Amino acid sequence: MATTLHVCITxxxxxxxxxxxxxxxxxxxxxxxxxxxxxGVTIVPVQCLSACNNxxxxxxxxxxxxxxxxxxxxxxxxxEIVAGAAAYxxxxxxxxxxxxxxxxxxKQSLGRIPPIASLPEAAK
Amino acid sequence: MATTLHVCITxxxxxxxxxxxxxxxxxxxxxxxxxxxxxGVTIVPVQCLSACNNxxxxxxxxxxxxxxxxxxxxxxxxxEIVAGAAAYxxxxxxxxxxxxxxxxxxKQSLGRIPPIASLPEAAK
Numbered sequence: 001m002a003t004t005l006h007v008c009i010t011x012x013x014x015x016x017x018x019x020x021x022x023x024x025x026x027x028x029x030x031x032x033x034x035x036x037x038x039x040g041v042t043i044v045p046v047q048c049l050s051a052c053n054n055x056x057x058x059x060x061x062x063x064x065x066x067x068x069x070x071x072x073x074x075x076x077x078x079x080e081i082v083a084g085a086a087a088y089x090x091x092x093x094x095x096x097x098x099x100x101x102x103x104x105x106x107k108q109s110l111g112r113i114p115p116i117a118s119l120p121e122a123a124k
Numbered sequence: 125m126a127t128t129l130h131v132c133i134t135x136x137x138x139x140x141x142x143x144x145x146x147x148x149x150x151x152x153x154x155x156x157x158x159x160x161x162x163x164g165v166t167i168v169p170v171q172c173l174s175a176c177n178n179x180x181x182x183x184x185x186x187x188x189x190x191x192x193x194x195x196x197x198x199x200x201x202x203x204e205i206v207a208g209a210a211a212y213x214x215x216x217x218x219x220x221x222x223x224x225x226x227x228x229x230x231k232q233s234l235g236r237i238p239p240i241a242s243l244p245e246a247a248k
Contacts, residue, residue: 006238044238050192051235059237067191068174069235110234111175111193113183114130114168 002040003062003089005081007032009045011055013074024074028056031078038086051110060085064115065094071110080104126164127186127213129205131156133169135179137198148198149180155202156182162210175234184209188239189218195234204228 011025022030029045037043051057054071058081061067068088073081080102087096098106135149146154153169161167175181178195182205185191192212197205204226211220222230 004238004240046238049235049237050233052233054234057235059235061237061240063240067237067240069193069237071235109174109176110178111173111181111183111195113173113185113191113193113237114128114170116128116185116187116191116240 003042003060003085003094005032005037005041005043005085006046006049006059006061007043008047008049008051008055008057010047011049011052011057013055025056027075028058028073028078031075032058032081035078035082038082038089040089041085054108054110057110060088062089062094066115067113068105069110069112070105070108072108073104077104127166127184127209127218129156129161129165129167129209130170130173130183130185131167132171132173132175132179132181134171135173135176135181137179151199152180152182152197152202155199156205159202159206162206162213164213165209178232178234181234184212186213186218190239191237192229193234193236194229194232196232197228201228 007029009025009029013024017023049057051071056073057071059069084102084105087100088094131153133150133153137148141147173181175195180197181195183193208226208229212218
């Protein structure tokens with residue numbers, strides 16, 4: 001299943017970051033990239049997930065599935081994030097049983113969005 | 125453009141709601157439905173947008189567009205929410221200029237999720 005794990009790389013997580021220093025968001029992205037994408041998952045850096053009051057943030061999405069966005073993440077959570085993305089990709093419908101979700105996903109959900117209606121071309 | 129405005133109807137917004145009383149989420153949905161959907165928008169009630177710490181919540185999505193989720197909404201915001209949904213639907217790419225967004229959308233964003241990759245059928 002074509003799952004995307006978006007990682008906000010511009011996030012400053014409320015901190016003042018000296019010019020030239022990596023943002024907390026870019027550090028999170030690097031930590032996740034170093035672990036590597038699980039099967040069926042593509043890791044995509046993105047500029048701002050508009051969760052600035054709850055940064056850093058990551059989002060999981062795939063065609064025909066609920067999308068999820070999580071906040072208050074740091075590079076210390078990289079392994080849990082990758083495990084959560086793997087579980088989402090592996091679940092037949094993207095609905096991971098509650099107890100199988102990483103604790104940070106259970107406690108730090110910012111929101112979820114229902115599957116987007118099929119593109120007209122796909123509905124034919 | 126096939127825009128969906130999802131409204132969480134199960135949200136209690138942190139309140140204790142006596143059994144049989146409408147939830148704040150269902151009141152918000154009713155207020156929005158009474159105003160009516162703007163052109164190109166479908167209003168869809170949904171059970172839980174997982175934004176419970178920031179309820180009530182609504183989400184905007186459409187095929188090929190960024191999705192947005194907003195929190196700390198109440199029925200007092202129904203007109204602004206409908207206006208924001210109309211602007212999203214009317215924008216050619218769903219990207220509404222910052223200043224044209226309702227203030228509650230500018231200040232109460234919980235997150236946004238990039239467009240989801242096309243369904244395989246649509247990519248042919």
